[in-house]
Amino acid sequence: MTEATSVPLEAKSPYELRVHLGDAVPEQSVRQAIASGDMGFLHSYTTGSTVDGPGVRVVAWTTGCMWRCQYCHNPDTWTMTNGIPLSVGKAAEELGKYRHSLKIMSGGFTLSGGEPLMQHRFAAKLMAAARAMGIHTTIETNGFLGDRLSDKELDTIDLVMLGLKTWDPARHRALTGMDVAPTIAFARRLAARRRPMWLRFVLVPGLTDDMDDLAKSAEFAAGLGNVERVEVLPFHQLGRFKWERLGLDYKLAGVEAPSADLTQRALGVLRAAGLNAD
Numbered sequence: 001m002t003e004a005t006s007v008p009l010e011a012k013s014p015y016e017l018r019v020h021l022g023d024a025v026p027e028q029s030v031r032q033a034i035a036s037g038d039m040g041f042l043h044s045y046t047t048g049s050t051v052d053g054p055g056v057r058v059v060a061w062t063t064g065c066m067w068r069c070q071y072c073h074n075p076d077t078w079t080m081t082n083g084i085p086l087s088v089g090k091a092a093e094e095l096g097k098y099r100h101s102l103k104i105m106s107g108g109f110t111l112s113g114g115e116p117l118m119q120h121r122f123a124a125k126l127m128a129a130a131r132a133m134g135i136h137t138t139i140e141t142n143g144f145l146g147d148r149l150s151d152k153e154l155d156t157i158d159l160v161m162l163g164l165k166t167w168d169p170a171r172h173r174a175l176t177g178m179d180v181a182p183t184i185a186f187a188r189r190l191a192a193r194r195r196p197m198w199l200r201f202v203l204v205p206g207l208t209d210d211m212d213d214l215a216k217s218a219e220f221a222a223g224l225g226n227v228e229r230v231e232v233l234p235f236h237q238l239g240r241f242k243w244e245r246l247g248l249d250y251k252l253a254g255v256e257a258p259s260a261d262l263t264q265r266a267l268g269v270l271r272a273a274g275l276n277a278d
């Protein structure tokens, strides 16, 4: 499998619609790449993020996700071959260029998606390579495939940013298309290994704003003992055009961003459980 020479690896916004960048890669090569982790598929990357983990960060967004969250703002990342094929060596080499400045800015590298653990071999190798260069490592994941990482691999990840969607199993399935149980099991495993964790909660009016449900998530999270922070992310419509361009059925066209009052109520529920929420 060769890297796509026609697609430049340059910093891009995750809000840019990107499709078919890896279509030239034969299906068998895609499977081999995923199995070995020597190659991965990246949607985009950026170099100066201050919202994807501590400090200033290089962030790479992988393609491939098996969830179908109704509020997903990057549905073009769902398909693996929408991304640029890239060797783990090349990805690490690019990342290495920033290692000194990342250290100065108390930052690091964040692997996000899509769902990075759809490419768990690639993710594990890239995290280990970053760590070997002295770079702080973070992975942003829905946790569903967390059991694909060994304990040793987990220990190369300095911070896990876990998506917290909803507590109720039926509601979770309606919201994401998938079961919540594997995510909860992964959170418990991280807690047992005392791995630092941040939670990210997208507040969507009418969809994730049931405060009783949020209180159950909060109680669970507070009991884990390794949750350093909970981020409440207000829903927005920045990804809407992607759903429309991809011909997908977008159900949230009429939903507005949460009011300041609703956001404060959600923060209040999380803080009442003893969590550091902002």
Ligand code: SF4
Binding pocket: 065, 066, 067, 068, 069, 071, 072, 073, 074, 075, 077, 113, 114, 115, 142, 163, 176
């Ligand atoms: S887990 Fe993330 S990338 Fe996957 S559908 Fe949900 S929001 Fe989108």
